Amino acid sequence: MTVVSVQGGFGNVNIANQSRGTNSNVQVVCDKDIILNFPFLNAETLLGDALNGTVNVAYAGGVLAPNEAAFNASNWALSWASQYIINGSGTIVYNGNTFNITLAPSNVAMNCQTLASGAAAFENVTVAAGTYRALKVICTIQGQVTGTANGSAISGVARAQSTQWFAPYIGPVKIRAEYANLEVFGITIPLNSGGAGTIELTNFSPGP
Numbered sequence: 001m002t003v004v005s006v007q008g009g010f011g012n013v014n015i016a017n018q019s020r021g022t023n024s025n026v027q028v029v030c031d032k033d034i035i036l037n038f039p040f041l042n043a044e045t046l047l048g049d050a051l052n053g054t055v056n057v058a059y060a061g062g063v064l065a066p067n068e069a070a071f072n073a074s075n076w077a078l079s080w081a082s083q084y085i086i087n088g089s090g091t092i093v094y095n096g097n098t099f100n101i102t103l104a105p106s107n108v109a110m111n112c113q114t115l116a117s118g119a120a121a122f123e124n125v126t127v128a129a130g131t132y133r134a135l136k137v138i139c140t141i142q143g144q145v146t147g148t149a150n151g152s153a154i155s156g157v158a159r160a161q162s163t164q165w166f167a168p169y170i171g172p173v174k175i176r177a178e179y180a181n182l183e184v185f186g187i188t189i190p191l192n193s194g195g196a197g198t199i200e201l202t203n204f205s206p207g208p
Helices: 068-073
Strands: 002-007 010-017 022-031 034-037 054-062 079-094 097-114 122-127 130-149 152-167 171-184 187-190 198-200
Antiparallel strands (some): 010 022, 022 034, 079 097, 097 130, 171 198
C-alpha cells in the first residue's frame, strides 16, 4: 500500500496485490485521525472472494479504526463497530453440489475488539518486514442476507471472522481470515472453499 495523496478527510492509496499481480486505487475516508472506511481493510477483506465470484462491499457507517486517544483512554481495551451493505453473485461447491448464488443488497455489521488491556493487549508478530510489538484485534462480521440459490429464494446469516495485528504508527502487519460461512437451510456452508487466507506486511518505509 502506498499513500498517494491526502486532502481533507480523504486519502488516496494505491494497493498492489502481489498474489494476483494487480493494482488498484482506493479512497480512505477519515474523520480527523479516525479511519471511517478503508476498502481494502474493511469487510471486503473477509468477504471479497467469498463466493468465488464478485462480492461488492459498500460502507454504510461506523468506525473502522479508532484514534490513539480512544485506545489510551481505555488502556487499549476497546471495542468498535462499522456497518456495510453487501451484494454479489458467484458459485459455491458444497458436498459435491454446485450452487449459483446471488445476494441481494444486505446489511452486515463488523465488530472488532482487543483481547486485553495494557501491555497484555500486544504480542510479538514476525512477518517478512520484521518483528513488531502489535495490538491483537478480533473482528467478526454477521448479517442477515437474502438472495437466490440456483434460482430459488434463500434467506440466511453470513458470518466471518479475522484476527488482525496492528503496529502503532505503522498499521496492519498481519491479517488472518479465520472463516467465512453462510448459514442457510439449517446447514453451514463455507464460503471460502480455499480455507483461511493471510495478508502480511513484507516491507515498510515512512512517507516524506
